[in-house]
Amino acid sequence: MPHGDTQPSAETLIECRSVWKLYGPGADRIASRHGQDINDQILADAGVFPAVRDVTLDVCKGEIFVIMGLSGSGKSTLLRCMTGLTELSLGELKIKGVDLKTASRDTLIDIRRHTMGMVFQDFALLPHLTVLDNIAFPLKVQGKSREERYAKAREMVELVGLSERENYWPHELSGGQQQRVGIARSLTTNPEIWFLDEPFSALDPLIRMEMQNEFLRLQNLLQKSIVFVTHDFDEAIRLADRIAIMEGGRVVQIGTPEELITHPADAYVAEFVEKVPRSKVVRVRTIMSPADASLTAKPVHAGDLVGDVAERVLSGEGAVPVADAEGRITGSLKAAQVVAVLLNKEIPA
Amino acid sequence: MSDVLLTGSPARHIGKAKYLLVAMSVLFAFLVHLVAGPESWARIYPEAWVWTIAQSLTVGVKYVVNDLSVAGVTLAELTRGLAGIIELPMLALQGALSEGFRFYQADGSVIKIASLPWPAVMFAVVAFAWRAAGIRVALLSFLSLAYFVMFDLWQPSMLTLSSVLVAVFVSFVLGIMLGILGYRSARANAVLMPVYDVMQTIPTFSYLVPVLLLFGFNPVAAMIATVIYAMPPMARVTTLALQRVPANIGDFATMSGSSRRQKMWMVMLPAARQNLLIGLNQIIMLTFAMVIIASVIGAGGLGGKVYQGLKALRIGNAVEAGIAITLMAIMLDQISRAIALRRPDHLVDQPKPLFQRYPLVNITLVVTLLLVVLAQFIPALHLYPKSATISTGSFWNDAVLWVSDTYYTQIKAVREATITYFMRPVKSFLLILPWPGFIAVVTAVSYAIGGRRLALMSLSLLGFILITGYWQGAMVSLYLVAISVVLTLILALPVGIWAGLSTRADRVVTPIIDTLQTLPSFVYLIPVVMLVGVGEFAGLIAIIAYSLPPGIRYTKQGIQNVVKSSIDAADMAGCTQRQKLVNVQLPHALPDIMLGINQTIMFAFGMLVITALVGTRGLEHDTLVAISKVQPGEGIVAGLGIAFLSIISDRLIGQASRNLQRQAGRRPQ
Ligand SMILES: Nc1ncnc2c1ncn2[C@@H]1O[C@H](COP(=O)(O)OP(=O)(O)OP(=O)(O)O)[C@@H](O)[C@H]1O
């Protein structure tokens, strides 16, 4: 599991400050005239549509940052702003300290060649190239030699388990296999930041699950900084270190899965988290009671998921001690608390 | 059928005003007709009012081409020099395929290098067809090439083939360049599109004249005319194909850090290649059709054979060359289509060194070498011996004689009846119709269909025809097209409906119209002239034959595209077959049928131009005369007349069809 006790390190790779993206006739004019004073009235009068409005967030090194929201909430647009595919209307966006708005074309090309990799919802494989050539393509663009390209591409093919099919053409692959190629291709240049826009949405539920596991396996291996877009809350919960929930272009809440479930910022977020099985999200530390010296059973970890320790607690004598990362006893977990979580009851703040 | 649903809506009132306008224009036309005498200016546009732009243009073009010189070099000298360069690849190809090379030494001696032996060319083509399109097409290619050889048509066929290849190459490259420009810049696209429209609708013969003036009476001029004709569709296809590349593929290119040029050439164009190849298939067919027509300005080849045969009334020769054209058209179409539709396969298309990947190439090279050596000893390998050729010329001549002897009275009766009761009345009606009335009615109808913009367009385009003095010619052209279209539709609609309703009929009809549509228009003239001689009746038949396939195709597709659910609903409501057709299928198919009518008209205009060769008299005749008199101005202005007529009808029917579709969309189902 990617999440647990480890806190994302403090170094920020992507900084969004009051980012707006406006669409519609005269969007640029409105943006330059009103700046950050822009409001609903002005937008409505001008017939300009805010796909992303006033988003401020940081993505830190080594974390999986998931952007979650319903269709049309502006997830892709925000992601495209981060990659520089779309120019923002207002605000400031820095990648590793480079301001995308003022960066020259060459700087952008350079950042994309070495720092970013991206996976697309519809795979976006090049139909005229074999699997191997698709994966080697980003290196070809950089003018790398044939041997170097293929050596690296073979490594990536192996990583995603498609070695037998390296000479296939994209149309000869299943959707899941195509997305494996997409993933391998986005990693050939060994980018620091990895963008994925609904990478598994076009796949069947079973394959999707398999690909999520694959994704987690790769991340364990590679330790990238990841921005992952999805409209599937379960997927977000499964994968995320932190989730940003978007609604109508706004980010309404940013937090760990657990924070979202225990403290939803508004009714919109609450509605999402309602159906999520709490035992798969809530950690022992959140619900434990103060330490009880009389307990002698083997302690559980404060960072464990309640669902993972439920059986032990319930089959024992009604309560177990809780230990922190260093092994000190910091609390106790009672069977009643576990049952409450398993029954999806509200967690008292 | 839709009255109930449309009455009472606010749009209906605007609609009424439009109908009133049309009614008033008709009334106006009628009044002018009553008032104007037989020789009135309203019927015959006075000489004195003619804007002599055509004549001035002729003088101007001739001056620029022949007399205007920069540093002692006239434009004609320059362009003819250029023609010499353009001619090189063509000469090389022709030389290799059939003509051989001659190099004149300084001392007057000649070094001759023979062309490739014909069996070698045959082997290469068949091998290529096999590899690209499979055994069936390879067999077809073999039979076609064997036909060329045996009927003593090898040289003209190879000439035609090399013109086609060079012209296709040039059109393809230029088309892609302009297509990229149109894709990158919306502003450039807005300028290019209408230019393409005119380039594609203006009759071929009109730009043959300036091209002739610039490049002389030779195959290069023909090739350039061909490129003018075939390049616009390629440019359009390229722009469209690039626009259709999924947006994410372009984004991927950007995200991998491609430069603008890398993105275009390494990602966008290759990703669009399937559509580009389909475009290539189209331009091969267009080029082929045009190369045949260009025989009129000395392209020679198969088209030249047909043209000379028709002119000298040696029908047999024309038929033999016509069959060769047909075979070559089908061959080119099948091969290029197979290439376009082919998808790579990991079992076949392994990344291997070139010589391993295409074993056929090696075999072909070896065979060619072998044959070249053998040909030193066996001359028959170089030139297929004349004694072994066959000719069915006399058979065809006899056949024609027999047909016209046996069916003389019947053919004559049909012809006379059509002319007397149908063609002549329509023609004289259009000719005595006062032009102010005609223009008023067309403008009012345009307004009713497409509002002010369309009305303005019709008015100015018709106005141009009028004041340049080509009104009478335009009416003659219009009459022939109108009659042909009506007769075509009378034939095409029932056949199309039948093929749309019955799968069995579809299976018979579709291959026939597919084949007919690959044939260059020129070929249609041959049987027509054989059976009914020359004249407007022959033109009529040729136009009908040529524009029948698109009419049938669209009607058929329209019927087939009716959504299943509406048919089921009709079945559930207990409709009879006939009620179902009239109440459900036909109304739903109407927009498609309108498109079919539009295509029929466009094809009719396309063929009209060529019927000038069999003696029709409208604007098309003027463009042809302009060639023989070398009057570029007259040729262009008369040609613009035809282009304008077809543009007007295209826009009107296109808009009407869109209106219908919108209405159908609004109608609750
Ligand atoms: N190029 C554009 N021009 C105009 N409007 C746009 C453009 N791109 C996006 N939008 C609008 O911005 C809004 C957000 O779009 P976006 O693609 O970011 O949504 P999304 O959250 O990714 O949705 P989905 O889950 O369907 O992909 C949508 O309402 C969309 O219509």
Ligand SMILES: [Mg+2]
């Ligand atoms: Mg999206």
